[in-house]
Amino acid sequence: MQKNVDVLIVGGGPTGMALALELATQGASFRIIDKATERSPYSRALVVQPRTLELFNRHAGSGIEDLVAAGKRAAGATMCVSGKKVVDIDVDSVKIPGTKYPFSMTITQNETEHWLEKALAKHSVQVEMGVEAKDIAQDADGVTVTTSTKDGVEEEIRAKYVVGADGAHSVVRHAAKNLTFDGDAYPQEFICADTFMESKLPGGRAYMCLGNGAFIVLPLKDGRVRLVVSRPNQDTSRAPKLEDFEEFMQEIFPGGGSLHDPTWVTHFRLHHRCVNNFRDGRLFVAGDASNIHSPAGGQSLNSGIQDSINLGWKLAAVLRGEKPDSFLDTYHTERHRIAQFLLNNTDKAFTYVTSTNPIYLFLRNNILPWVLPLVATNKSRLLKQFQFISQLRVRYRHSDIVGTADGFYGPIKGGDRAVDGGLKTPQGEIWMLDLLTPTNHHLMLFSGSGDNYATEADLNGSEALFLNNTKTAAKVHQIFSEGRNAEAEYVDVEGALHKAFGFTDPGYVLIRPDGYIAHIGPLTAIEEATRWL
Structure with missing residues (x-):
């Protein structure tokens, strides 16, 4: 070594x-x-x-x-309160756009x-x-x-x-x-188990059951589930048993159920x-x-x-x-x-x-059955929450090493995740982020979707200008709107990427090796990207 x-x-x-x-x-x-x-x-x-x-x-x-x-992949999530099912959220009803996954x-x-x-x-x-x-x-x-x-x-x-x-x-x-x-430790102790579960409710779903505590069910690949339980007055003087989960399940999970053949039962505290x-x-x-x-x-x-x-x-x-x-x-x-x-x-x-405050629990458990169905029908709010959980909304706009060209007002800025979308190629359809590699910056040149679109010669000129003025390793990809170049290697499917980035006129996106945008702007500002590197 x-x-x-x-x-x-x-x-x-x-x-x-x-x-x-x-x-x-x-x-x-x-x-x-x-x-x-x-x-x-x-x-x-x-x-x-x-x-x-x-x-x-x-x-x-x-x-x-x-x-x-x-x-x-869970088929969906079900929210339950005080032993009753309140709302189902199906995965297909809130599909995250602009990603292969x-x-x-x-x-x-x-x-x-x-x-x-x-x-x-x-x-x-x-x-x-x-x-x-x-x-x-x-x-x-x-x-x-x-x-x-x-x-x-x-x-x-x-x-x-x-x-x-x-x-x-x-x-x-x-x-x-x-x-x-x-920081500090949370006061509650949690018990956790990987086990098989039998119940009257459908399997393959995630369940969050709230009441006098919390009972969370996550589906695993082989038919098992992961159970995570926070229960007031849990006996912390001994190791948890499967019976502890099963007993609480009868109280808080709709219809109760049974557990068998655990592969792991443990307890822990969180910080x-x-x-x-x-x-x-x-x-x-x-x-x-x-x-x-x-x-x-x-x-x-x-x-x-x-x-x-x-x-x-x-x-x-x-x-x-x-x-x-x-x-x-x-x-x-x-x-x-x-x-x-x-x-x-x-x-x-x-x-x-996980709060154990009795007043808070009373209010939560009585209000949630009214509020959750309203929230579940608000698709835009659900989508925003799913995008946060998915980490697709992580961005670094505040960073000193990212930037947005002066005068560019598109929805995506320097420091944002590079959004994804479909590209037509001579070999078939791919996703734009399939082009990224961890060793290089990638410069995406967009023809524009409006009347003032760039020709292949225009994009070739911008590519040469960029490569001649930077020492940083970068790969360049030219992406055309449909109908703009019959021989284009990459064509934006239905103009989705142009729309996502805000490129009615020609533009560029310089993507870092970690998939975040180093610089973005109209094609006329391509020299700013070279100076940025």
């Missing part, structure tokens, strides 16, 4: 492996270690969101279809880890299991890390940067002298905390090492993966000498605000579901 590397990743879970995949694709030298000697078959992380699938899809040949096939899916963390391991193996990379970081000391030129195996064999590794993806008790965060992890900075010199934190929050909305695993993808291409750019070290400060600028937003919103949702 290399004693000197560009990056040492401490933590071999989904966050650490996602970063490893980014760095491997970028050609950086790194090692990834994890103190666990083997993967745990149990996991609290269960949901993979559409944005995570979009970002994994950037890795051609990664087998993203295998990950999708391993997941379970308009669904959230449940999949166990070990299955997600298995997929990431296979993706890394294609780069001849594997996590060094059973290797613990014992001492971490940074100086002006790098970081020295002393590691130890389960057999007590020590090794000294020298790295330019160290990333802690090692969870809530991160040794990397503890080694940093300027990082705090402020809500966030670091003051995602960086301290040459040390970085990501995922649960940087922020932990309630599981409301299934955000945690996905947020950690987005941390890694945001940091990965920036580390690679600095290591290649394309950007100064200060460029890495934008990792904190962009991701810390997202972490705080998630923390605040999941905390509100979590408190709403």
